[in-house]
Amino acid sequence: MGKRLLKIRIIPTLLWKHDNLVKGINFDNSRKVGFVLPAIKVYNMRQVDELIFLDVTASLENKSPDFVLISDFSSECFVPLTVGGGIKSIEDIRLLLKAGADKICINSITFKNSDFITQAAKIFGSQCIVVSIDVRKNARNFYECYSHSGTINTGINLLDWIKEVEFRGAGEIIITSIDKDGTMQGYDQELIKLVYKNVRIPVIASGGANNYEDMYQAIKNGASAIAAASIFHFTEQTPLEAKKYLFKKDILIRL
Amino acid sequence: MNVVIIDYGMSNLSSISRALEICGASVKISSNPNDVKTAEKIVLPGVGSFFDGMKNLHTLGLVESLREEVLINKTPLLGICLGMQLLALNGTEGGDCYGLGFIKGQVVKMEPKGEKERIPHIGWNDINILRPNILFKDIKNNSDFYFVHSYHFVPENIKNTIATVDYCGKTVAAINNDNIYGVQFHPEKSMPLGFKILENFLKFSGKEIVKNSYNTNAFMET
Numbered sequence A: 001m002g003k004r005l006l007k008i009r010i011i012p013t014l015l016w017k018h019d020n021l022v023k024g025i026n027f028d029n030s031r032k033v034g035f036v037l038p039a040i041k042v043y044n045m046r047q048v049d050e051l052i053f054l055d056v057t058a059s060l061e062n063k064s065p066d067f068v069l070i071s072d073f074s075s076e077c078f079v080p081l082t083v084g085g086g087i088k089s090i091e092d093i094r095l096l097l098k099a100g101a102d103k104i105c106i107n108s109i110t111f112k113n114s115d116f117i118t119q120a121a122k123i124f125g126s127q128c129i130v131v132s133i134d135v136r137k138n139a140r141n142f143y144e145c146y147s148h149s150g151t152i153n154t155g156i157n158l159l160d161w162i163k164e165v166e167f168r169g170a171g172e173i174i175i176t177s178i179d180k181d182g183t184m185q186g187y188d189q190e191l192i193k194l195v196y197k198n199v200r201i202p203v204i205a206s207g208g209a210n211n212y213e214d215m216y217q218a219i220k221n222g223a224s225a226i227a228a229a230s231i232f233h234f235t236e237q238t239p240l241e242a243k244k245y246l247f248k249k250d251i252l253i254r255l
Numbered sequence B: 001m002n003v004v005i006i007d008y009g010m011s012n013l014s015s016i017s018r019a020l021e022i023c024g025a026s027v028k029i030s031s032n033p034n035d036v037k038t039a040e041k042i043v044l045p046g047v048g049s050f051f052d053g054m055k056n057l058h059t060l061g062l063v064e065s066l067r068e069e070v071l072i073n074k075t076p077l078l079g080i081c082l083g084m085q086l087l088a089l090n091g092t093e094g095g096d097c098y099g100l101g102f103i104k105g106q107v108v109k110m111e112p113k114g115e116k117e118r119i120p121h122i123g124w125n126d127i128n129i130l131r132p133n134i135l136f137k138d139i140k141n142n143s144d145f146y147f148v149h150s151y152h153f154v155p156e157n158i159k160n161t162i163a164t165v166d167y168c169g170k171t172v173a174a175i176n177n178d179n180i181y182g183v184q185f186h187p188e189k190s191m192p193l194g195f196k197i198l199e200n201f202l203k204f205s206g207k208e209i210v211k212n213s214y215n216t217n218a219f220m221e222t
Helices: A036-045 A067-074 A090-098 A108-112 A115-124 A158-167 A189-198 A212-220 A230-234 A239-248 B013-022 B033-038 B050-059 B062-072 B193-203 B216-220
Strands: A009-017 A020-025 A028-034 A051-055 A081-084 A103-106 A129-137 A143-147 A152-157 A172-177 A203-206 A225-228 B002-006 B026-030 B041-044 B077-080 B105-109 B121-129 B144-149 B151-155 B161-166 B170-177 B180-183
Touching (some): A009 A203, A067 B013, A081 A129, A108 A115, A115 A129, A129 A158, A158 A189, A189 A203, B002 B013, B002 B033, B013 B026, B041 B062, B121 B170, B144 B193
Parallel strands (some): A051 A081, A203 A225, B002 B041
Antiparallel strands (some): A129 A143, B121 B144, B161 B170
């Protein structure tokens, strides 16, 4: 009998800012990388495992998600789509799902009101609620959580927070190192391992992927999925090539 | 082909309706019981908890019309994800609750076996097709489909299970009884084979039901 198991997911992340796809370095200095619709069409063809679409300015500017935009994207998007940015209410989630999102990614609101995770998971199911956690190491070498696209230090310790988030009913955690994000210097492997060891829900590694071997290491450290933006937007490396590389190294991959 | 997608406030409606259109259906998204009565095919999608799903179906007056059309008039129905789970007699997510009761069984939380198996079950997983079925026409065994769920359907009668997925043991991936179909995975998000499944459902006229072809050995295999 062959290996009948759940596959590791390779997930391109699309960052949206003021009507354009962008990718910054350390959450800043965004560069334009084109419109989203062509990107989604390309990714449909390349058979990526999921897409993450984040509006990185919505929470910063206190705006609601752009439901019309999501509806336009999702009508062309036949891979599972996770949408985040600017979500402030249960109604926002309902409208995003109606617009075609399959999963919802929340960050800033969870720090204001962690009970929001509980409410959302109760109504939509844990499997729908992805909590994004952006961290940076402080002077004492502890990871601290940041909200609002990395602009506000909440002062909350990562380990305390992931326990809370899991307890509240999050379905997945997407963990991003702000220091590594956009640098293409490699994932923070220690961070991925730390989160994996301390929760029992799937962990998505994000922030800083520099090559396929780096993705391999993140999977070995426990990541159920690999999210990456810069490496796919600014280098020759593609999700399909990444999958072929990982497949050769005996990682369970859908080809 | 006039397909009605049930809108009960719990679903990724735009992708499923677009996928069905690409597969050749004329689609109407509706929460009106009268539309259910004129449908040639019904799709019950769903993201969310069992309890809230049933509550919404009751509030909209859809439970009775679905029962009448599906059980009495034999309109073909495809439940997807939560939409499949709601076909059960009862469920436990969000509080104990009766389901539509179209297929005997209940919906309970999955139980992981070992540290590697984590709940929710999210991602692409290959399925084991247990018996010939119109839904899987031209689909190879062990093909990958996209799953995203924490609860699973435990049918009373194993003959209703037409495919399983190896996660937390043998979990039901697809179910069938007469004109009633359900898939735990998301065909609308599982390009390209998921579209084939939607096409197969659209072609189903109700006359293709394969009798006495159950392969129970495959289901018992561990």
